[in-house]
Amino acid sequence: MALKKKIAVIVGSMRKESFNRKMAHALAKLAPETLELEIVEIKDLPMYNQDLESDFPESWKQFKESIDAADGILFVTPEYNRSLPAVLKNALDIASRPYGKNSWNGKPGGVVSVSISALGGFGANHHLRQCAVYLNIPMMQQPEAYIGKAEELFDENGAIKNEDTENFVKHFIDSYARWVKAHTS
Secondary structure, eight states, X not given: OOOOEEEEEEEOOOOTTOHHHHHHHHHHHHOOTTEEEEEOOOXXXXXXXXXXXXXXXXXXXXXXXXXXXXXXXXXXXXXXXXXXXXXXXXXHHHHTOSTTOOTTXXXXXXXXXXXXXXXXXXXXXXXXXXXXXXHTOOBXXXXXXXXXXXXXXXXXXXXXXXXXXXXHHHHHHHHHHHHHHHHOO
């Protein structure tokens, strides 16, 4: 049997009852056996400041090590003010530094945006993709995953309630597994 590909899951919400964290857990549950999804926490990372690069904070080092060890990256994010959350942008900046030591480089990526809005986090999804181009994260183009009406998605145990949504999420994570396979050696 082939080795599982280790996927770092970055959740762009720090909220305790985050719909995006619930989606990350749903993705892990629905993932094929070829993937091992693990949430890599970003909530406690100090804000990026180039002055700290000469003596990287320990939390930055640990975060970069987690990204370095991953075979791929899966982002699950809400949308704040038509863009990605600051905590997510901070994580992108930290793992890309110092200059020339970009931990994201070449890691196959995917993004799911989850929002209470009917637009499903379209703006955050696309702004994240724009950042990924510069960071050399080859992002899966299809299927796109903008999931709206998040407040209606999950039952009291965090499981996806709607069968059509669950089928779509399963299709997404299966497609992502193929993307990872095609972009890793």
